[in-house]
Amino acid sequence: MVVTHIFQRDSSKRAESFTLGQQLRSERLAVYSDFAGAVTELRRGQQDRWHRKREDPESPAHFEARTESYRLRGVALHALFRVQLIASCPEVVDAARAAYEKASSIPQATDRQELSTNGEQARERLERFIVLASTDLR
Incomplete structure (x- = not known):
């Protein structure tokens, strides 16, 4: 009887731990996806701002x-705050933060070449975030 109780308690704890882990993974996936989408839209909006100013x-x-x-x-800043709250590692x-900051700086470009370079660097930083975030989901 005691052995059965201990086994059931351990099994219950493992099931609860698994469920909480799955829930955290699901929340991280949503937060990381939202951030990637927000920075992508920020990048597009910053480039549009640059072009409209030149026109x-x-x-x-x-x-x-x-x-x-x-x-x-x-x-995008709100999405960054959510990443800061849920990420398990500082990387x-x-x-x-690097992806957000680079996307935010796009309108400061002085010419089309710099605009293109800034946009590409923002995309690369976002891709780096995605690679690191995907490891945090495992």
Whole structure:
């Protein structure tokens, strides 16, 4: 009787631990996916802002693109905070921060070549985050 009780208790603890692990994995997957999507949209919005400014810095299109880039930056920053809260290792957080910061700096480009370089570097940093985040899901 005592042996059965101990076995059932251990089995119950393993099942609970497995369930909690699966739940954490699922939450991390959602957070990491949301972050990748937010930074991708931020990158696009920052590039649009850069182009609208070069077309006509006083135009309503530039004003709208700038406003949208601020909104997207806020969404991406919120997603970064969520990554910081749920990641199990600092490398994932550092990679997320690097991707966010590079995407945020895109409008500071002085010419098309620099814009292209900044955009590519932001994409590469996001890919690095994805690689590290995928190891955190295992």
